[in-house]
Every structure is written in C-alpha cells, then in structure tokens.
Amino acid sequence: MMPRTYFSQAAKLSRRTALTLALGTALWLPFSAVEAEAAPKTALTLGMAIEPTGLDPTIAAPVAIGQVTWQNIFEGLVTIDSKGQVKPQLAESWQISPDGKTYTFKLRKGVTFHDGEAFDSSVAKFSLDRARGESSVNPQKRFFASIDTIETPDAETLVLKLKQPAGSLIYWLGWPASVMVAPKSAENNRTTPIGTGPFKFVSWAKGDKVELEKNPSYWDKNVAVKLEKATFRFVADAQAQAAALKAGDIDAFPEFGAPELMSSFEGDARLGTFIGNTELKVVAGMNNARKPFDDKRVRQALMMAVDRPTVIEGAWSGLGTAIGSHYTPNDRGYIDTTGVHPYDVEKAKALLAEAGYPNGFSFTIKAPQMAYAQRTSQVLQAMLAEIGVTMTIETTEFPAKWVADVFKGGNYDMTIVAHAEPMDIDIYARNPYYFNYKNPTFNEVIANVEKTADAGEQEKLYGEAQKILAEDVPALFLFVMPKLGVWDKKVKGLWEDEPIPSNVLTDVHWED
C-alpha cells in the first residue's frame, strides 16, 4: 500500500513540475530568440510608416512602393545616388547626339532577373513601351512623352529617338517609375516583384511586413551585399514606432514620424538620431484663379505675414529648412530665395491695403489630417490674423477627398501639402494643375530646361525659375521636411539624406 501511494504522489509531483517547466519554456521562448540573434548580424528590420499599395513602382504613385523596391528589387537603366547624382546602372554608358534628340545606351551584359530571365535591349524596350504605351498606367508617363521611337540594333544597344530634346530624361530614367521589368513577370510585379536588384522578394504579409533576401547571383560583382535578409515593417502610429525602436523590434526607422518624439531617443546608448534632408516641400498652395488670390499683391502680403522659423518650430519642432520657392537646398542650382518676401507685418498690411483689402478678408484652408498640415495651418492662422486676415481651417481627408476636391476639383481657396517628388518645380508650368498659376515667362523657362542637356545651363534656368516663383508666390513656400532617421548606431550604410524617396540597402551592414 505504502509504496503505491508514494509512487502516485511522485508521479503527480513530476507532472506538475513538467507543466511548470513547459509553461516556463513557452514564456521564455521569445526572449531566447532575441538573444540568439545577437550573433553576427546579417538581418535588418527596417520600419516604414506607410505600407505600399502593391510593389510595382511603374504602375502606382505612392512613394512607399519605391521605398521598398527601388534599388533593392528593381533597377533602372541609370540610378540616382545618395548625393542626387545620376549614375550608370543597367546601362554602362550612353551618348546624346548634338541635337539632343538621339540617346544611345550601351547596356550591361550578363544581367538576369531574379527568375533567370535575361536582361537585354528588347527587355529595356519592353519596359519603356509599357510605361509610355496607350494602356500605360505609369504614374510618370509624362517622363516618356518625348520618346518618338525605340530601336534595338543589337542585344546590348538601345536607341531612343526623341520628338524634341528632353534635358531631364536621363535624370527621370533613374526614378522608381522608370525601372526595368521583364516581359514574363511584369504583370505580376504588383504582388510578386521580380527585378534585377541585389535583393529578391520573399513574401508580403499584407498590413504587416515585406521580406527580402540577398540575391546570390547579383550581376554587380564589385558590390559586396552584406545583408542576407531584410524586413520592411509597416508601423503607422508614431508612438508604436518609438516603442518598437526602443524595444529593439525594429533596427532602423529612416523616416520617423513624429519630430516631437525625437528628443526621447537622446541619451539612448543603442539608438542614434540622424537628421538629413528630403525633397518634401511643405507649401500652402493658393487657388490663383480665385479672388482675392488672383492678385499677386495679396499673395505676397500673405507670404510676408509668415515667419518661417516660427512655422518650423511650431509644426515640426524646429527641424526643417525654410524655403522661398518650390526647390530644396539639395536640388542642383538651388538659390536661397527666403529673403525675397521676408517676414514683415507692416509691409504686408500696406500691401493688402494697396490691393483693396485694408481690413483684411476671410478664407478657408483645406488642410489634410496629417500632423504637419494641421499644425502648420494653426500657426499660419495665428500669423495671418496679425494682418487682419481670418483663415478657417477645414480638415480634408487625404488622399481621397483632397485629390477629389482640391487636386482634381480645384474647389478651394488655400490648401497645404508636402510635395514629395524631387525636382518638381515644373508643376507650376503644368496646365491643368491645382494652383491655377499661369505665367508664360515661367513656362518658357521650364520649357528651356528640357531643350538643353547642358547641366550648367539647366542650373541657371532652374535659378531663374526659383526667382520667378519667389516673386509671384503662387503658393506660400514654407519649409523642407527633414529626414528624421532613428537607427541602431551599429547599422551603417543607410542614406542620411534623401534626394529621392528610397531605402537603398545595397551598402547597409552591421558594424562589429
């Protein structure tokens, strides 16, 4: 009797112990996984605020698409480097005829797509034809409008014959919207992108993350890609972004969402903050066709009522660079035009009175819900009140309602938005465009940029364009958003500046 009881008790005891052990192991599993990763790291988890809508940059505009795929999965005939310079990529070299109407590209040999399909001139022609054809849904189809015919004399030569010179064409060919895609896989690139880049697509858990892995047969043997695995995780909420960084769930957040949280990383032994510049120009566009904004003096008066440093302080915690036109300091040929209409309340009032509004006027700003737009609007509201102008803020859902009402409908007085596209000063020459700004002199300057391929000449013209905009004030030019990077100090090789929206991982590695 006695031994049996003893035995059964022992069995009970050991079962309980086993249960405790199992539970303990289950609870500790996540931690041990984290510890195991501390070995030499070849994996990187990178955070982004916005999830891309599809992974094909040639069929949709959102910059998040390029920020995952450009230079990682997809490559172009040419590329744009971290300084904003155009560099050869799938085209080794090119010649432009003296009249600027024939571009001859010498293509690289031995390049294959991730599925093994070879890259040659016929693939390049296919990519460009797909982007410029009748059924093209390329968001930058206008880039290719100057191309008349495409010839492929041999597998390594691609000849573009243009209708008229296009001075920006080479630069544009470096954009995400101009990347090379293969005839067999192009149709499915939206969900399973296949390119020629140093990383291959692995998986996309919608709403969560995209995973990439190193492409072992990458054509460029001069490049030693150190990352074996890269994960893009999408975290919309700024608090959640900060928490994920601090908890080590995310190694790098190149475009951190909230400037007011940047100081919370100070003194962190592991994380560093890296403030660079972007192409995100925050401008308060005015409906130049509508009274009273059709009067240049009114627009100038509003501009002079704005103290840009205070706007930057209020809206973006003082991180940002003031601009006087639609051009950023990292664009070639930049000139500082913030002094053209400096902050001067008295002059602004006088100018308003001269335009026939001695007692000011009232209008509505349609401001998107994003923090920068709301905060900037509130600061502007206070500043404009100083010169007797009453501004009502109407929050307008971005992108859906904003695109419908403001961008396409042109039904607004003033709005505010950050223009993300690099070198897009030409939008003021487009017709229709939501500013309804029409200045033949400006249009001519922009047209002349395309007529020359000479960089020096182009920069001079861009200078002129900036001066005209600073003088005419079709929009209140406010500031360039900074690139607020937060990442593990041991992560090297990420771009600090962003001459084009991207997350190029080619040179990224962990320091020992």
Next chain:
Amino acid sequence: MAVIFSLFPDGRDVAWVSFFPISPHEGEIFGRTEWCARHQWLQIMTTLILKRILGLFVTLLAVSCLIFFIMGLLPGDPAAIMLGTSASPDTLAALQKQMGLDQPLPLRYVHWLIGVLHGDLGQSYTYGVPVAGLIVERLAVTLPLAFLAVCLSVAIAIPLGVAAARNRNGALDFAAGLFSHVGIAVPGFWVGLLLIILFSTTLGWMPAGGFPGWTPSLSAGLMALLLPAIALAVSQAGVLTRVCRSAVLEVMNEDFVRTARAKGLSERVALWRHAVPNAMIPVVTMIGLQFTFLIAGAVLVENVFNLPGLGRLAYQALTQRDIVVMQSVVLFFSALVITMNFLVDIAYLFIDPRLRTGAR
C-alpha cells in the same frame, strides 16, 4: 434535490439542475416531461434557425447595397489615389478602365453581387489580390485577439462582479466600482500605450507590437497578442463587472435564493448554485455584444500595437476607397453580428428553460 426545488412555480431551478445534472435519478423522474420539452425545443430551434438565416440574407443584401452606394457617393477615386499628383488624364482613364471604374456604379454592384453568389468576393483595388484571402489572413490575428480579450474580460469581470454584489457597499464593492469606472473611462489604446511603456520599453519582457504570425511558434503569437488583449479587456471587463454585479444583486433578492438559504445551504453555495446561474442572461448578452465589438472595433488598439487585424484592413480600405475590400469586410461584420446574436439566443435556451419549453 431537483425534486424539492421544482416546487418553484417558475421552474427556474429545474433549469439549472437539468443543465448540470447533480443526481443521476433526475432524468428518470422527468423522463416524460423531458421528451416533450425536447420535441418542442427541436421545433423552436428549427423555426429560429430558419428565421435567422432568412434574416441574415435580407440584412446582408441591404447592408451590401447601402455600403456600395455610400462608398460610391464618397468623394475620392481609387484610381486617382493610386496615380498620385503627376498622372495625366489619359493615364487615369486607362487605370479606371483597368479597374472597371469606368462602368456605372449600379452595374459594378450587380457584378460584385454575382461574384459573391459564386463565392468570389472580388479583388482588392489596393493590393491586387483576392479579398477573401486578405480577410482570412486578418482573421488569424483578430479572432484569437478578440477571443483572448473576452476570456480575460470574463475571468476578471464575473468573479469581481459577483464578489461586489456579495459585499454590497463594502470595500470590495467600492474597489470593483472604481475598477469598472476607470476601465470604462480610460480608452483601450491609452492602456495599450502604458502597457507598452512598462512591459516593452522599460522591462523589455514583451514585444512592443507587431505580429510574428502563428508559424514560427505558438507562444510568440500569443505573446504578441497578450498586451493588446489586456488593453482591450480592461474596458470590456469594466462594463461586464457592472452588468454582472447588478444582475446578481437582482437575483439575490428573489424568493428562491432565500429559500435556498432557508433550507440550510451556505451563502456561498446559494450564491454560486442558484443566484449566479440565474443572473447569467444579461451577462451572456453582454459577452456576445463585446465579442462582435472586439472583432470590428479593435482598430485603435490594433494601431497602437501595429497588429495586422481586420479593423485596420477596414480602415485602410476606407482611406484608399477600396470599395471591394470595404464591402466584403462590412458584409463579414454583419454576418458575424447576426450569427453572434443567434448564438447568444441559443445560449439563452440553455440557460433559461422557460424559453425552451415555451412556458411563460
């Protein structure tokens, strides 16, 4: 035991006893009555199910029609959103054609409806993948999360509510009242942020958000859902505690509980065997409501914890004007609410025999 208590005219205690038979003899004593009841019950159930299914279809049709046309009326064109600010009008037209947006809204609705009847929910405008797959992926996060949150909420609220009722106006009642007030007043996403600050950034015990999926390990998935489930459960438990407390209080004043005490049952036994089961109807109703709410309404907490759940899918679809996704998600929610109500009704039948036998 059961024989004694069946003296009560409303037969409440019989319900309890036959639901959890205490004595093996009961079945024999009530043998004939039970057969009648079961026969009736089957009939009631069949009518109920048929009614519900019919109701389900009519509601779903109405809801889908409403959603489609409301979404159609909303300003914003999914094609224009995708193409951004540089696209030319001909590109926009090409994309609209490709997406089928060039067709009139009623026609698009009919096409979609025909697809649904064939089991095809359509393709997401934004992701370019079938909607059904998207919803299933998200359910793998949302369902376990809602389930975990309801379990936590029940585990907190029922003992707390009962204890509060038992210690009416005592310190414990006050504490439970405080908890439920705070739970209701404090938004879940804020509780979530506090939990993250404590357990993820300060202590480093838990991931700060995100969902690793169920495949690497079950425990990692559960760990990722634990904090958000707590954040969701706090406010749900707050409501449930109040409901449970007042229901128990009400039942405790009934005659049969007094009789149970009078025949010599301890307070604890009278409470747990007689009062609590009879107080469960409003509590179960509340749990059903909370579960459906958690499936659809966890979007803020999902955002804080960056969980790829159904609420976030719906939100994203709304901002992108992805009608097809929106439509299917709303349909799913409606079906779920109706099914949930149905299940709650069936739960009543188990709890309250009067509903089963048709007795008044």
